[in-house]
Amino acid sequence: MKTPQGLQALIEDGVIDEVLRPLKSGKEAAVYVVRSGDEVRCAKVYKDMAQRSFQQRVQYQEGRKVRGSREARAIGKASKYGRKQQEVAWKNTEVDALYQLRAAGVRVPEPFGYFHGVLVMELVTDGEGFSAPRLGEIEPGADQARTFHRMLVRQVVLMLCCGLIHGDLSPYNVLVDAEGPVVIDFPQVVSAAGNNAARTMLLRDVNNLTAYLGRWAPELLDTWYGEEMWALFEAGELRPDTELTGTFTADESSIDLDSVRHAINDAREEALIRQQGREAAEQEG
Secondary structure (H helix, E strand, O other), rough: OOHHHHHHHHHOOOOOOOOEEEEEEEOOOOEEEEEEEEEEEEEEEEOOOOHHHOOOOOHOOOOOOOOEEEEEEEHHOOOHHHHHHHHHHHHHHHHHHHHHHOOOOOOOEEEEEEEEEEEEEEEOOOOOEEEEEEEHHHHHHHHHHHHHHHHHHHHHHHHHOOOEEEOOOOOOHHHEOOOOEOOOOOOOOOOOOOOOOHHHHHHOOOOOHHHHHHOHHHHHHOOOOOHHHHHHHOOOOOOOOOOOOOOOOOOOOOOOOOHHHHHHHHHHHHHHHHHHHHHHHHHHO
8 A cells, every 4th residue: 555654754764664554543543554574563643733633632631741841831831832742742641651551561552662753563463363353343242241341440450550541441442352352542541640530530431341341241330340449549559469349338428429320320321322323323334
């Protein structure tokens, strides 16, 4: 295929040798399957700021560290240079998160470097060597749904122990390879300790997955893993090997338990409605 403009510099520098095919394209980036020597990998080309939506960026960026004081001041003033630095920081965040989470044992694609604004990383494949499907594209069955849920809750715990929350986790940001779920797409990753919305985002992440997998294993819908792990995290008691129970008793003196339950149930129902809408659209097509 014709080399996309965003990947031309990587070919000229010998980082990759050939662009094989497009893999997916979204609002944030376009991903291509590429060849690097004897290895088949993928390259994530981030779209220009003008092509993407920044409406909800502020809530994700709260608590993030900026690499230089000049850049921090410029971003705070929202100058042209500041917006450019904000764009750079947004891209760097995913790269940094992948290296950190991979080192911590989280199942994420292995990064191979960041070149000219392009992230080169592992191509996640299924058991037959084809590009791995997204979790939202498969029907796992009850036992597999329980296994996937257990594995994903463990990944969320490992991320939280690194001080990070995915922030946009759903069945469509999870690939399934031969060994199970692999979490992808981290440009919006959230600081667990530095973001006021961290708890809300963690609960949303966990409940999005629970709502989807609970379609095949309904007992999952009565679990409270997000609340349990957040309470342990706040108390400084969450460890990578912590065994969660899925049960949680809120302190009703300080928390409006009814509103918490309503918010969680709304998230689950919303995820189910979105999935049903996709299925209806596919049937009509």
